[in-house]
Amino acid sequence: MPKASAARLQTVRRPDPTETLRATSDLSLILDDQGLVLEVFSNLPELPNAGQGWIRKPWLDTVTSESRIKIQETLTEAMQRPLEPSRWRHINQLMAKGAECPVLVCAIWDPETGQTLVLGRDLRSMASLQSRLVQAQQLLEQDYLRMRSIENQYRTLFDLVRDPVLLIEARHGRVLESNKASQTFFGQTAAQLADKRLESLVSAPSLGGLSQLLREVEGSGRPAQASLKFGHAKQKVSVHLAHLRHENETAYLLRIELAPNATDQANENHLLQEALAKMSDGLVVTDRRGVILHANPAFAQILQCPHHAQVLGQPISRWLGRANTDLQVLLNSLQTAGGVRLFSTQLISDAGATIPAEISGVSLPQDKETWYAFTIRDTGRRLEPHGPGEAGFSRSQEDLSKLVGRMPLKDIVGETVDLIEKLCIEAALKLTKNNRASAADMLGLSRQSLYVKMRRFGLDRGETS
Numbered sequence: 001m002p003k004a005s006a007a008r009l010q011t012v013r014r015p016d017p018t019e020t021l022r023a024t025s026d027l028s029l030i031l032d033d034q035g036l037v038l039e040v041f042s043n044l045p046e047l048p049n050a051g052q053g054w055i056r057k058p059w060l061d062t063v064t065s066e067s068r069i070k071i072q073e074t075l076t077e078a079m080q081r082p083l084e085p086s087r088w089r090h091i092n093q094l095m096a097k098g099a100e101c102p103v104l105v106c107a108i109w110d111p112e113t114g115q116t117l118v119l120g121r122d123l124r125s126m127a128s129l130q131s132r133l134v135q136a137q138q139l140l141e142q143d144y145l146r147m148r149s150i151e152n153q154y155r156t157l158f159d160l161v162r163d164p165v166l167l168i169e170a171r172h173g174r175v176l177e178s179n180k181a182s183q184t185f186f187g188q189t190a191a192q193l194a195d196k197r198l199e200s201l202v203s204a205p206s207l208g209g210l211s212q213l214l215r216e217v218e219g220s221g222r223p224a225q226a227s228l229k230f231g232h233a234k235q236k237v238s239v240h241l242a243h244l245r246h247e248n249e250t251a252y253l254l255r256i257e258l259a260p261n262a263t264d265q266a267n268e269n270h271l272l273q274e275a276l277a278k279m280s281d282g283l284v285v286t287d288r289r290g291v292i293l294h295a296n297p298a299f300a301q302i303l304q305c306p307h308h309a310q311v312l313g314q315p316i317s318r319w320l321g322r323a324n325t326d327l328q329v330l331l332n333s334l335q336t337a338g339g340v341r342l343f344s345t346q347l348i349s350d351a352g353a354t355i356p357a358e359i360s361g362v363s364l365p366q367d368k369e370t371w372y373a374f375t376i377r378d379t380g381r382r383l384e385p386h387g388p389g390e391a392g393f394s395r396s397q398e399d400l401s402k403l404v405g406r407m408p409l410k411d412i413v414g415e416t417v418d419l420i421e422k423l424c425i426e427a428a429l430k431l432t433k434n435n436r437a438s439a440a441d442m443l444g445l446s447r448q449s450l451y452v453k454m455r456r457f458g459l460d461r462g463e464t465s
Contacts, residue, residue, distance in 0.1 A: 025120055026043045026103070026122040027103055027118075027122070028040070028041040028120065029041075029059060030116070044122060046099060059118070063091050066092070067092050070089045071091060078108060102123040102124060105118055158177070164184075164185040164255070165254065166198075170243075171250070172197070173214075174195050174198075176194075177190075185258075203229045203231045203233075206229045206230075213225075213239070217241050223241065223242040224241055225239065237257065241253070282295070282298045282375065284296075284316060284373070284376065285373050287369065287371060288371075289315070290315050291313065302347065303347065322345070322442060325441045325442055329432055338362065338363045344357075356379045360377075422457040
């Protein structure tokens with residue numbers, strides 16, 4: 001060999017094993033025959049002092065507890081197959097400040113030296129991708145479930161509509177979907193109506209009106225109405241057509257308005273009256289002054305009246321424990337909010353018995369005046385959540401607020417703390433819309449006593465009534 005070539009070969013630098021290990025893996029360990037770490041080669045910036053703290057320590061002490069069994073199996077497998085890599089296993093290496101790093105490792109055992117080479121790959125980027133993939137899958141599943149829920153709601157509402165409704169494709173005029181009312185109207189199943197042209201369902205004399213209706217909706221983009229006759233129908237019916245656009249697709253929503261059936265309405269009214277007559281809760285309809293216009297037998301039974309007709313024409317305040325105060329609170333709530341729910345009060349029967357009750361009501365606007373409907377429930381037999389020694393007394397703010405209006409303030413407070421007295425006054429002012437006179441009547445106090453207590457608790461900053 002020429003001397004020049006030999007000199008050039010001598011100048012070629014042999015590869016450094018350390019650089020080879022750093023280039024081929026993110027984490028490399030050399031272990032002795034006892035599993036102690038002899039050398040560490042790491043490309044992980046999170047590893048403090050490049051892993052020098054692991055030297056002369058068992059590899060098992062540098063991983064999490066659930067990874068120790070995997071390491072033992074990896075070392076055992078490497079010794080059973082000298083100079084051959086073991087299977088790759090996923091372990092978690094402990095980093096700085098207790099952080100964990102997922103690493104994919106394999107081991108190679110050299111029987112001549114008794115040392116084991118461990119090669120590891122950082123899996124954090126893969127774990128991040130897997131986490132993002134799982135999140136994306138979860139979002140897709142949530143969207144899918146939400147779409148399924150919306151579709152079920154749409155289908156339920158679509159079938160509950162009493163009028164026949166058809167979804168028509170705009171380009172060819174074919175039926176896309178039909179509800180149950182339309183299937184009954186045309187006497188065909190959903191499969192039979194699907195893909196049928198709208199012109200085939202309309203009788204020949206009404207085809208001109210249908211074409212004009214389609215042109216009107218297409219030109220203006222607004223809903224339109226026309227009277228058309230369908231092939232099987234005896235007379236014309238009112239048809240409402242609306243334009244639907246979704247991205248590049250266009251469809252029509254066609255609704256057939258049927259004339260109301262007087263027999264069906266009579267049957268519904270009869271069923272409603274029968275249900276109201278058999279209700280266990282009292283039902284009362286009054287005018288704006290609280291005079292009873294209608295009442296069911298349950299209301300008379302609660303008041304121990306022989307017949308419910310005896311209460312007609314009487315003011316409902318006649319049987320309220322705090323007649324004017326309770327009625328005013330109920331009417332104010334109905335006039336401002338349109339309804340009242342679970343108003344606690346007491347009823348006084350004709351025999352003088354006191355009946356605890358809950359009243360809920362709604363406002364019923366009519367053409368010339370407004371009526372009020374109330375449901376009255378007897379709560380005298382309701383089990384209280386407290387023991388008999390507490391006499392139904394509650395120490396929570398929510399339960400105290402419910403007791404306000406059910407009994408006088410002196411029976412609630414007794415010898416309790418000032419906080420309870422303050423809460424009761426606040427609840428009474430809220431129920432009466434800051435009407436201090438009504439609040440004093442509800443709490444069983446005089447106005448002067450209420451004002452003194454309000455000043456005592458710092459509640460006299462509001463407007464006077």
